[in-house]
Amino acid sequence: MKLDDLEKIEFYDNSRLNFDHDLSRLNWFNIGGKTKIFLYANSLKDLSIFLNKFNNRGKIFVLGAGSNTLFDDETFEGTIIKLGKNFNNISLLKDNLIISGSSCLDRKLSEFAMINHIEGFEFLSCIPGSVGGGIRMNAGCYGREFKDIIVSVQAIDFKGRVLTISSSEINFKYRSTNLSENLIYLSGTFKGKLSKKEKIKKKIDELKSKKEISQPLKVKTSGSTFKNPINQTNKKVWELIRESIDINQVNKMFGDAKLSDKHCNFLINTQKASSKDMKNLINFVKENVYKKTGIKLELEIILAS
Ligand SMILES: Cc1cc2nc3c(=O)[nH]c(=O)nc-3n(C[C@H](O)[C@H](O)[C@H](O)COP(=O)(O)OP(=O)(O)OC[C@H]3O[C@@H](n4cnc5c(N)ncnc54)[C@H](O)[C@@H]3O)c2cc1C
Numbered sequence: 422m423k424l425d426d427l428e429k430i431e432f433y434d435n436s437r438l439n440f441d442h443d444l445s446r447l448n449w450f451n452i453g454g455k456t457k458i459f460l461y462a463n464s465l466k467d468l469s470i471f472l473n474k475f476n477n478r479g480k481i482f483v484l485g486a487g488s489n490t491l492f493d494d495e496t497f498e499g500t501i502i503k504l505g506k507n508f509n510n511i512s513l514l515k516d517n518l519i520i521s522g523s524s525c526l527d528r529k530l531s532e533f534a535m536i537n538h539i540e541g542f543e544f545l546s547c548i549p550g551s552v553g554g555g556i557r558m559n560a561g562c563y564g565r566e567f568k569d570i571i572v573s574v575q576a577i578d579f580k581g582r583v584l585t586i587s588s589s590e591i592n593f594k595y596r597s598t599n600l601s602e603n604l605i606y607l608s609g610t611f612k613g614k615l616s617k618k619e620k621i622k623k624k625i626d627e628l629k630s631k632k633e634i635s636q637p638l639k640v641k642t643s644g645s646t647f648k649n650p651i652n653q654t655n656k657k658v659w660e661l662i663r664e665s666i667d668i669n670q671v672n673k674m675f676g677d678a679k680l681s682d683k684h685c686n687f688l689i690n691t692q693k694a695s696s697k698d699m700k701n702l703i704n705f706v707k708e709n710v711y712k713k714t715g716i717k718l719e720l721e722i723i724l725a726s
Pocket residue numbers: 449482483484485486487488489490504523524547548549550551552553554555556557558559560561562604605606607637642643644645723
């Protein structure tokens with residue numbers, strides 16, 4: 422990939438283009454090598470300029486808050502795009518509609534809805550990702566998912582075409598959708614229900630305590646590593662893992678990559694795990710769950726390489 426022409430791009434809104442940029446600090450695992458090209462795009466105008474110049478010459482990966490992504494130790498031979506400033510706004514529209522930029526954190530959107538007495542966004546207070554990542558993953562917990570609040574998504578494709586997609590056109594699945602991977606979500610429009618602020622706050626507090634009790638906090642993780650195999654068994658994936666392997670034994674095998682004692686579907690980097698350690702651990706768990714139960718686990722986390 423020739424990069425000379427990209428170096429000369431002039432942006433209008435202080436967007437930055439870096440080369441050989443370190444990725445390890447941009448994700449919750451704190452794992453990963455460098456990326457050939459890194460774009461920190463502050464506005465749609467700058468993003469469009471980049472996409473036009475880039476002209477689909479290599480792979481692009483859009484990074485949100487990095488709470489569901491495992492990068493490789495090797496250099497990412499493409500472009501990582503992270504959306505900045507102008508994608509971080511939230512506004513209240515009429516009829517309990519909220520429009521949120523895709524780099525806005527889920528918990529900020531949840532708080533905004535609460536302040537404006539809008540119910541339905543409480544679950545977002547428990548998800549550490551961004552709105553863009555939430556749309557891509559159809560993230561959810563405690564019985565609610567993005568699909569329950571999305572009205573439409575605004576996006577730009579890798580060719581620079583801006584489009585609005587109505588939720589009725591989206592097939593939301595368990596932690597995925599049918600939308601093309603060649604889309605960068607710019608913002609989402611969401612709908613809730615008018616309610617009382619105190620009631621909403623109470624619900625948020627309840628969900629947060631529930632989460633605190635069941636999942637590890639303040640660790641380097643990407644949350645649930647594997648999806649619950651809902652079509653194959655009623656058991657949760659953590660139950661399958663527990664009955665298939667000796668967790669204490671396995672936690673001595675893959676360097677600093679371990680299974681959390683509190684929730685064994687959460688893989689954690691206790692210190693300096695590499696991507697290779699993490700992937701070896703993932704494969705070990707997968708193989709052993711398959712051997713014991715006949716169930717093939719599917720990854721929930723995204724491998725970016
Ligand atoms: C402690 C912890 C708890 C968690 N709990 C939950 C939970 O309860 N429920 C749940 O569903 N998830 C949970 N997760 C996983 C994660 O927070 C969600 O999947 C979240 O939606 C990911 O958002 P992100 O911005 O961090 O995405 P990233 O990790 O940055 O990216 C994930 C995917 O989204 C894509 N993406 C990100 N932004 C955009 C964009 N603007 N346009 C296009 N594509 C984009 C990326 O390319 C990638 O494919 C948890 C993670 C952690 C670390």
